[in-house]
Each structure stands twice: as structure tokens, then as C-alpha cells.
Amino acid sequence: MVKELLVKIGLIYKQLTSRDFKVLNAIEKGMRRYEYVPLELIEKYAKMPEEHVVLVLSKLHRLKLVKRKTIAGYKSYRLTYLGLDMLALKNLVDRNVLVAIGDRIGIGKESEIFKGIAPGDKPVIVKFLRIGRTSFRQTRRVRSWADKPILDWYKQSKIAAEREYKALRELYRVGALVPAPIAYSRHVVVAEYINGVELYRKPQLPDPEKVFWSILDTVRIAYRDVGIIHGDLSEYNILVSIDDWKPYIIDWPQYHYRDEPMSDYYLRRDVEYIVRFFHKNYRVRVSLEDALDYVRGEDEEG
Ligand SMILES: Nc1ncnc2c1ncn2[C@@H]1O[C@H](COP(=O)(O)OP(=O)(O)O)[C@@H](O)[C@H]1O
Ligand SMILES: [Mg+2]
Numbered sequence: 001m002v003k004e005l006l007v008k009i010g011l012i013y014k015q016l017t018s019r020d021f022k023v024l025n026a027i028e029k030g031m032r033r034y035e036y037v038p039l040e041l042i043e044k045y046a047k048m049p050e051e052h053v054v055l056v057l058s059k060l061h062r063l064k065l066v067k068r069k070t071i072a073g074y075k076s077y078r079l080t081y082l083g084l085d086m087l088a089l090k091n092l093v094d095r096n097v098l099v100a101i102g103d104r105i106g107i108g109k110e111s112e113i114f115k116g117i118a119p120g121d122k123p124v125i126v127k128f129l130r131i132g133r134t135s136f137r138q139t140r141r142v143r144s145w146a147d148k149p150i151l152d153w154y155k156q157s158k159i160a161a162e163r164e165y166k167a168l169r170e171l172y173r174v175g176a177l178v179p180a181p182i183a184y185s186r187h188v189v190v191a192e193y194i195n196g197v198e199l200y201r202k203p204q205l206p207d208p209e210k211v212f213w214s215i216l217d218t219v220r221i222a223y224r225d226v227g228i229i230h231g232d233l234s235e236y237n238i239l240v241s242i243d244d245w246k247p248y249i250i251d252w253p254q255y256h257y258r259d260e261p262m263s264d265y266y267l268r269r270d271v272e273y274i275v276r277f278f279h280k281n282y283r284v285r286v287s288l289e290d291a292l293d294y295v296r297g298e299d300e301e302g
Pocket of ligand 2: 237
């Protein structure tokens with residue numbers, strides 16, 4: 001495990017002043033044009049005297065918020081993931097989306113998830129997308145939307161967060177069981193906290209068949225009303241609420257559109273995981289074809 005991951009994001013955030021954020025913002029702006037942003041450009045964007053910028057940069061470097069490189073004799077800087085995290089947090093706090101960030105509650109293939117508090121003491125999750133970070137576990141499935149190698153981690157993670165937020169918004173609007181989306185900034189998505197247990201832990205469900213069909217309802221709404229397919233559906237991306245045993249489908253950034261060429265394949269694979277899991281662990285016996293018919297709505301049209 002990489003050390004940086006164990007750093008308390010909230011503790012670092014608290015050490016930063018508005019001057020520090022000015023410099024972080026300036027580097028971010030420069031990164032639209034440069035991988036490493038020359039010091040001179042940082043000074044220009046930050047509108048701060050050189051001595052101040054240099055002092056701030058050494059603090060940011062010490063906190064591991066920036067990486068340094070000398071390119072053709074020019075001192076240059078770029079944000080690290082942690083640096084980008086700080087900018088996203090600042091934006092969410094300034095917009096009054098977040099009041100506090102707490103402990104890390106999950107770490108997935110391409111994200112870290114923290115618990116947070118929204119105004120009114122509302123518990124939320126703060127999901128930091130970490131696409132293309134080599135220290136992370138290999139992705140199980142290929143992301144068709146992120147195939148372009150020119151996109152670096154920074155852009156990919158921002159695209160992923162925007163995708164996830166927008167998918168959640170569409171799904172939530174039409175009544176699918178997904179965490180309510182709250183906001184996103186850069187590579188970070190804030191959503192409703194579900195007080196639940198991951199399905200892979202095989203919780204004792206009072207009515208497994210009901211949970212099974214409820215999952216298919218969400219898959220069906222996604223497919224028919226929103227026109228998307230999850231693409232990574234499995235017992236790992238389903239949270240069952242321990243208050244009412246409702247299953248929430250999470251983790252949407254890799255979704256596919258219904259009208260893509262491979263969509264039948266993705267839909268079948270998603271549904272097959274669920275059918276198999278419920279068959280094996282809960283003795284729910286529904287055939288894949290019946291489940292697919294239900295999702296596609298062919299039971300009604302026939
Ligand atoms: N809305 C949520 N409420 C509570 N816990 C969540 C929520 N979203 C994610 N988690 C926790 O974080 C873990 C990883 O989240 P997920 O969105 O699947 O990211 P990844 O892409 O990293 O797999 C989940 O297995 C779950 O434990
Ligand atoms: Mg997941």
C-alpha cells in the first residue's frame with residue numbers, strides 16, 4: 001500500500017491557507033497547457049511575488065501536494081492526486097456541499113471513499129476517483145470511454161467523476177435505487193451515505209427474492225428509462241441498506257449506452273452475475289433469459 005493513501009486528507013486540508021490555495025489553483029490552471037508548470041507561469045497565475053510563491057511551494061511539496069521537476073533548466077511543478085484532492089475539497093466546502101471529511105470507509109479498484117458531513121449533519125460519501133494510478137489494483141474490466149492514451153490520470157479521473165455524477169442524477173431522477181447524488185468537483189463525487197452492507201458479504205436477507213427483483217428493477221430502469229447499462233455490476237457494487245434491506249447499485253462511472261454496439265453483451269454479463277450470485281448464495285432460481293426479458297421489458301410487449 002502506498003503511504004500517501006494513509007494520509008488523513010482532512011488533517012492536511014486544515015493546514016492550508018488561502019495563499020496555499022492560490023498557488024494550487026495556479027498550478028491547476030497551468031496544467032491545462034503543461035504537464036509540469038514552469039515556476040514563472042505559476043507566479044503569473046497566482047498573482048503573488050516570487051518569494052511568496054517559492055515559500056508556499058516548499059510547503060506544498062513537503063505536504064506532498066505537488067511534484068517538482070527541472071525541465072530544460074526551469075523549475076516546474078504539477079499537482080499530485082493529493083493536491084487535486086485539496087482543490088476539490090476546497091470547492092465543495094466553499095459551495096457549502098461539505099462541512100467536514102472523516103475517515104476512509106472504502107478503497108476500490110479506482111477510488112477512495114471517505115465519509116463526510118454535509119450541512120445539517122447529513123452523512124455523505126466523498127468519492128475520490130483515482131483512474132490510471134499505477135499503484136492501484138488492475139482494473140477488472142476495460143473502460144471503453146477511457147481508452148485514449150493521451151488522457152492522463154488527472155483528466156481521466158475528472159471525466160469519471162462527471163460521468164458518475166451525471167449517471168446518478170439521471171437514475172435518481174427516475175426513481176432507481178442509487179445513492180442520491182449531491183455534487184461533484186473535479187475528480188470527486190459527493191453522494192448520499194447508505195447505511196448498508198455490501199452484498200458480497202452475503203447478509204442474511206429476510207426476503208432474498210425480493211432483493212433480487214429489486215436489483216433487476218434498477219437495472220431495468222437504467223436500461224429502459226435512462227438508456228444505460230452499469231457495466232461492472234456484481235455483488236461488490238451493491239449495498240443493501242440495513243434499515244430496510246433495499247439494494248442500492250453503486251459505482252457507475254464505467255456505464256455503457258444502450259445503443260452502443262456491445263450493449264447486449266454488457267447487459268447480459270451484468271445480469272448474469274446477479275442471477276448466479278443469488279442462485280448460489282440465496283437459492284433464488286430465476287433463469288438468465290427470464291431475468292433479461294424482465295430487464296428489457298419483453299414480458300410486457302410480448
Ligand atoms: N453511497 C455509499 N454509501 C456507503 N458506502 C459506500 C457508498 N458508495 C461506496 N461506498 C463504499 O465504498 C466502496 C467502494 O465504492 P465504489 O463506488 O464501488 O468504488 P470503486 O470503484 O472503488 O469500487 C463500496 O464497496 C462501499 O463499501
Ligand atoms: Mg466498486
